Amino acid sequence: MLNNQQIIISGLGGQGVLFIAKLLAGAAMADNLPVLTSETHGMAQRGGNVISYLKIGDFSGPLIRPATADALIALKAESFAHHSYFLKPGGLAVVNSPDPVEDDRYRVFCGNATALAEEAGNVRSENVAMLGFFMGAIKDDTPVFNPDTLARMIKEKFQAKPAVATNVLSLLGAGMQLYQKR
Amino acid sequence: MSTKRLMLGNEALAYGLLKNGCQMACAYPGTPSSEILSAVVSLKKEMKLDIHAQWAVNEKVAFETAYAGAQAGLRTAVAMKQVGLNVAADPLMSSVYLGVKGGFLVISADDPGPHSSQTEQDSRLMAVMAKLPVLDPDSPVQAAELAGIAFDLSEAFEIPVMLRPTTRVCHSRQSMDVEKIEMTLRQAAFEKNPGRWAATPKFRLQLHKELEAKLAKIADYEPTRPRLVSGTAKGGGQAIVLSGVAAANARDIIKERHLDIPVYQVVQPFPLHKDFIDEMEGYDEILVLEETWGVIEMQLADKKRVKGKNTGFISPTGELLPENVEERICAFVGVDYQAPQITMLPGRRPTLCAGCSHRASFYAIKKAAPKGIFTSDIGCYTLGCNLGAVDTVTCMGAGISQAAGFTIAYAKNEKQPPVFSTIGDSTFFHSGIPGLIETVTKKIPYVLVILDNRTTAMTGHQPTPASGRDASGDPCIAVNIPAIVKGCGVNFIKTADPYDLPAFIDILKEAKAYCKENGPAVVIAEHPCLLNLDRAELKASFKRVIVNRDVCDGCGYCVSQFECPALNMDQEIEQVCIDPGLCTGCAVCSFVCPKGALVLENQE
Numbered sequence: 001m002l003n004n005q006q007i008i009i010s011g012l013g014g015q016g017v018l019f020i021a022k023l024l025a026g027a028a029m030a031d032n033l034p035v036l037t038s039e040t041h042g043m044a045q046r047g048g049n050v051i052s053y054l055k056i057g058d059f060s061g062p063l064i065r066p067a068t069a070d071a072l073i074a075l076k077a078e079s080f081a082h083h084s085y086f087l088k089p090g091g092l093a094v095v096n097s098p099d100p101v102e103d104d105r106y107r108v109f110c111g112n113a114t115a116l117a118e119e120a121g122n123v124r125s126e127n128v129a130m131l132g133f134f135m136g137a138i139k140d141d142t143p144v145f146n147p148d149t150l151a152r153m154i155k156e157k158f159q160a161k162p163a164v165a166t167n168v169l170s171l172l173g174a175g176m177q178l179y180q181k182r
Numbered sequence: 183m184s185t186k187r188l189m190l191g192n193e194a195l196a197y198g199l200l201k202n203g204c205q206m207a208c209a210y211p212g213t214p215s216s217e218i219l220s221a222v223v224s225l226k227k228e229m230k231l232d233i234h235a236q237w238a239v240n241e242k243v244a245f246e247t248a249y250a251g252a253q254a255g256l257r258t259a260v261a262m263k264q265v266g267l268n269v270a271a272d273p274l275m276s277s278v279y280l281g282v283k284g285g286f287l288v289i290s291a292d293d294p295g296p297h298s299s300q301t302e303q304d305s306r307l308m309a310v311m312a313k314l315p316v317l318d319p320d321s322p323v324q325a326a327e328l329a330g331i332a333f334d335l336s337e338a339f340e341i342p343v344m345l346r347p348t349t350r351v352c353h354s355r356q357s358m359d360v361e362k363i364e365m366t367l368r369q370a371a372f373e374k375n376p377g378r379w380a381a382t383p384k385f386r387l388q389l390h391k392e393l394e395a396k397l398a399k400i401a402d403y404e405p406t407r408p409r410l411v412s413g414t415a416k417g418g419g420q421a422i423v424l425s426g427v428a429a430a431n432a433r434d435i436i437k438e439r440h441l442d443i444p445v446y447q448v449v450q451p452f453p454l455h456k457d458f459i460d461e462m463e464g465y466d467e468i469l470v471l472e473e474t475w476g477v478i479e480m481q482l483a484d485k486k487r488v489k490g491k492n493t494g495f496i497s498p499t500g501e502l503l504p505e506n507v508e509e510r511i512c513a514f515v516g517v518d519y520q521a522p523q524i525t526m527l528p529g530r531r532p533t534l535c536a537g538c539s540h541r542a543s544f545y546a547i548k549k550a551a552p553k554g555i556f557t558s559d560i561g562c563y564t565l566g567c568n569l570g571a572v573d574t575v576t577c578m579g580a581g582i583s584q585a586a587g588f589t590i591a592y593a594k595n596e597k598q599p600p601v602f603s604t605i606g607d608s609t610f611f612h613s614g615i616p617g618l619i620e621t622v623t624k625k626i627p628y629v630l631v632i633l634d635n636r637t638t639a640m641t642g643h644q645p646t647p648a649s650g651r652d653a654s655g656d657p658c659i660a661v662n663i664p665a666i667v668k669g670c671g672v673n674f675i676k677t678a679d680p681y682d683l684p685a686f687i688d689i690l691k692e693a694k695a696y697c698k699e700n701g702p703a704v705v706i707a708e709h710p711c712l713l714n715l716d717r718a719e720l721k722a723s724f725k726r727v728i729v730n731r732d733v734c735d736g737c738g739y740c741v742s743q744f745e746c747p748a749l750n751m752d753q754e755i756e757q758v759c760i761d762p763g764l765c766t767g768c769a770v771c772s773f774v775c776p777k778g779a780l781v782l783e784n785q786e
């Protein structure tokens with residue numbers, strides 16, 4: 001039986017929302033699951049709030065209704081404030097924030113992905129660190145997101161640039177650890 | 183052998199075109215349609231297909247070019263956004279009368295919302311006016327499928343066919359099977375027939391009669407017949423009719439709520455199939471869910487039994503989101519719907535990128551003409567409204583003609599405000615040139631600033647005629663903007679880099695003085711879009727600006743008047759600070775601070 005998953009990924013234009021949506025989608029496809037995503041283009045990309053919808057499983061429509069999403073990946077604390085309404089009650093939110101974000105309607109976990117990315121020497125890859133954090137958090141909810149498949153995807157994607165693949169994978173691992181150590 | 187790929191709707195469309203033998207594809211970029219032609223180019227390269235892909239100067243030129251290919255018997259396509267179809271409306275209306283030999287698809291992508299457009303117009307209504315069939319896909323997979331059906335339909339009736347995706351089809355990604363495309367290329371074979379291809383009005387009446395006969399047959403064409411997608415046909419009680427992405431959303435909801443009701447999906451909203459209209463006569467109540475206007479609805483005869491956009495049951499404005507679809511379906515069938523509690527926060531407004539040269543140009547215009555009227559145009563630079571340097575945006579090319587209109591309107595006033603018009607390079611080529619010629623002949627006193635960043639930035643960096651490269655990235659002849667301006671009869675033409683802000687302001691002031699007596703003055707603000715530069719280029723030109731902490735008094739002038747995303751007020755120290763992650767080192771802000779607190783690093 002299919003384990004349907006609806007995920008919202010939210011951030012600001014240029015933060016790499018689309019990149020992690022495509023990685024997660026690719027990993028699900030590699031596990032033979034049907035995938036639908038929807039994304040923001042054009043004027044709104046210029047520094048505005050950007051959202052990607054990711055639906056894995058038996059769906060026809062590309063969008064996610066409010067109060068139905070299984071999880072939210074927020075690349076900024078303000079992204080959580082903006083788009084938490086998509087979460088179902090008790091849904092999982094992972095938020096890139098040095099300070100705790102409280103909301104008792106959902107299960108909210110915060111991690112400072114920006115600091116992790118800075119330590120790794122590339123502040124622009126905070127999205128990857130946050131993806132790792134998410135992979136750690138979602139593990140207990142559903143088996144749909146397989147870390148091994150994701151790692152294989154990343155190696156394939158950056159086949160021509162093994163150094164990039166190593167950096168991405170190590171940051172992904174650091175993000176997962178950040179969740180476990182929390 | 184096929185492989186699974188995550189295909190963007192626009193990529194799926196491109197795949198559908200090529201898989202079904204499209205040999206010529208032309209387009210002008212515009213969100214949400216832009217990736218269709220880019221995907222044609224990448225599939226062409228990947229699968230080594232010997233086909234023609236072209237970014238045209240505007241939608242009308244793209245249409246006419248692709249149309250001639252279909253007159254010569256090839257399968258061809260033209261792609262644009264919905265407001266682009268307005269520009270191509272002239273050849274659209276005429277070509278439907280004349281018809282085609284090879285299959286010809288007109289892809290017009292609508293933008294309910296609107297997300298990145300000036301209107302929510304429904305291209306299907308244009309199809310009704312032009313009298314050509316239109317197909318309405320609900321997903322990337324169906325977009326690819328309908329491209330093939332549309333080509334067959336086009337050739338069966340020798341008529342152009344419109345394919346109308348919306349934003350949520352164009353910019354969704356779906357896993358789908360992709361196979362290697364093997365193409366059998368057709369030879370062009372134009373059969374001369376002036377009575378048809380160059381028909382005079384007398385013959386046009388005959389062609390119109392033939393067109394009506396074609397439409398009647400298309401309203402009975404088997405492959406595009408409405409599909410029963412859920413429930414069983416009952417011929418009485420309630421029924422739901424769906425089209426486009428609303429169909430995809432509604433199917434999920436009907437399944438989730440286990441609704442036992444006949445649900446039909448219309449893939450050809452116009453002409454609506456005759457026997458479908460007859461079948462619908464049997465139902466007592468019909469809900470029609472479609473975007474953006476009630477095109478299917480208006481073809482169903484009895485208004486009392488139909489609930490949709492035109493009857494006010496569905497909002498005539500905005501996007502038909504899945505939550506709206508769910509709420510309306512529940513209201514229609516009479517089941518409970520619990521609306522979730524939503525607190526919508528105001529989003530960040532879009533802004534020009536840090537280091538964008540347009541920001542410098544707009545700041546300079548404000549300095550050169552603080553009391554001016556600023557007409558502008560469609561592109562990234564529309565965001566100059568944040569800086570108070572864009573007062574009007576109407577449609578592609580309108581800024582120049584509106585500049586003329588404002589000077590004429592103010593001519594009888596005691597005082598005439600200076601009028602500055604801004605237009606991007608791609609928009610200038612698209613439809614700015616006729617307006618410029620007009621203002622030369624009328625000696626209109628205004629300054630035209632052409633914002634030349636060597637690309638069509640907003641839609642994803644497609645080349646312009648000045649770029650010197652074509653859709654495939656190969657070198658081609660570059661058209662010279664100053665030479666065009668000179669050829670239009672303008673005698674004041676200066677080119678400068680707005681990064682050198684003080685000099686740029688002086689040139690604008692000079693242009694303002696010149697135009698009062700002599701007519702149009704043109705200033706070309708030349709600086710490449712930073713998103714097109716690689717890291718090495720950015721690093722080489724990087725100039726570090728620092729905040730002199732002894733001088734900055736936290737007045738906030740730079741933050742509010744220059745609005746660079748890299749400049750932020752630090753509330754704790756009450757001074758401005760520069761975000762190192764965003765700053766591109768353009769150093770323009772060093773000219774902006776009235777106190778001189780923003781200084782180049784080595785000049786402190």
